[in-house]
Amino acid sequence: MATNNYVHMNECGLPLNAIEWLETHHNSKAVERRQMIRDLQLRAGSFVVDAGCGPGLWTPLLAEAIGPQGQIVGVDVSAEALVTAQRRSYGQWYRRQVQYKLAALEDLPVAPGSTDVIFSANVSQYLPEPVDTFAAMGPYLTNGGRLVIKDIDFGTMRFYNIDGGLQARVFRAREDWEQLRVDEGFAFEDSWVGSKLAGYLRAAGYEDVQERSYRIVRAYPLSREFRCYLQGIAEWFVCEEAPLLAGEDITSWLHCFLHESENVLDQESFVSEETEFIVSGVWNKRPSATVRFFDMQVAVQA
Numbered sequence: 395m396a397t398n399n400y401v402h403m404n405e406c407g408l409p410l411n412a413i414e415w416l417e418t419h420h421n422s423k424a425v426e427r428r429q430m431i432r433d434l435q436l437r438a439g440s441f442v443v444d445a446g447c448g449p450g451l452w453t454p455l456l457a458e459a460i461g462p463q464g465q466i467v468g469v470d471v472s473a474e475a476l477v478t479a480q481r482r483s484y485g486q487w488y489r490r491q492v493q494y495k496l497a498a499l500e501d502l503p504v505a506p507g508s509t510d511v512i513f514s515a516n517v518s519q520y521l522p523e524p525v526d527t528f529a530a531m532g533p534y535l536t537n538g539g540r541l542v543i544k545d546i547d548f549g550t551m552r553f554y555n556i557d558g559g560l561q562a563r564v565f566r567a568r569e570d571w572e573q574l575r576v577d578e579g580f581a582f583e584d585s586w587v588g589s590k591l592a593g594y595l596r597a598a599g600y601e602d603v604q605e606r607s608y609r610i611v612r613a614y615p616l617s618r619e620f621r622c623y624l625q626g627i628a629e630w631f632v633c634e635e636a637p638l639l640a641g642e643d644i645t646s647w648l649h650c651f652l653h654e655s656e657n658v659l660d661q662e663s664f665v666s667e668e669t670e671f672i673v674s675g676v677w678n679k680r681p682s683a684t685v686r687f688f689d690m691q692v693a694v695q696a
């Protein structure tokens with residue numbers, strides 16, 4: 395039975411007001427995330443929507459990439475995340491370049507055909523109908539504008555000093571449970587979405603779809619933040635009592651990450667890896683007749 399009907403949850407299975415968790419995750423991968431934005435080669439002066447911006451952690455990276463003439467609108471359905479984003483921006487060098495607005499991805503608070511780039515990080519995993527959502531975002535782009543989606547894929551996660559059989563059973567149980575839990579009333583989640591994104595963008599009508607993958611490898615000794623990130627992820631894999639995993643596997647798995655003296659994170663042989671994906675596609679459609687009609691109506695009413 396449904397026990398948890400949070401509308402939106404983060405990668406750790408926590409409600410999205412768990413902003414501290416998002417910060418830990420972001421900071422622990424800061425090097426790769428900076429590189430991801432650099433590789434997008436955003437044009438100076440671009441108008442960018444950060445769709446599902448959460449607490450605004452990507453804003454400085456985006457602002458740096460588009461320069462002082464560029465503008466960003468951060469959009470989210472969580473008022474708490476937006477308030478945090480707004481507070482984070484106070485007094486910062488990018489403050490005058492960004493506005494934060496409460497809205498859904500499918501109904502962006504910007505004019506149709508106005509946006510050079512829609513960027514969305516770690517949100518697609520929560521979209522029950524990703525193709526429909528990406529198609530709905532296209533008309534907000536300029537003709538030739540880009541949708542850029544970044545997300546995780548836990549199918550790529552490996553721990554080199556943990557028994558391979560145990561890892562395979564834990565990952566499989568979580569993946570199967572994510573599919574089943576929607577039927578049980580939990581919010582939609584697909585933590586294996588990263589490698590599916592290119593297909594979704596093509597199906598949504600984007601052209602010139604390009605995928606970049608970023609391998610995130612960490613070895614002993616771990617930074618405090620990456621250690622905390624991995625412990626959070628390890629607990630998340632077996633949260634909600636992991637109904638599809640044997641009890642002894644849950645115990646062994648948690649022992650690996652939480653045990654005081656036999657913790658795998660504190661062994662010199664520790665190496666972990668996971669791959670994150672950034673997929674971009676170009677919207678080459680002129681605004682539809684419906685959008686033009688809507689514009690006319692607004693003009694008449696004004």
Ligand SMILES: C[S@@+](CC[C@H](N)C(=O)[O-])C[C@H]1O[C@@H](n2cnc3c(N)ncnc32)[C@H](O)[C@@H]1O
Pocket residue numbers: 402403404405410416420445446447448449450451452469470471472475497498499500514515516517520
């Ligand atoms: C895991 S957080 C990622 C936040 C931020 N992009 C980051 O990478 O740090 C996912 C965010 O997407 C937002 N979100 C989920 N579905 C959304 C939707 N349909 N429209 C707008 N925001 C959405 C959530 O409220 C949450 O803040």
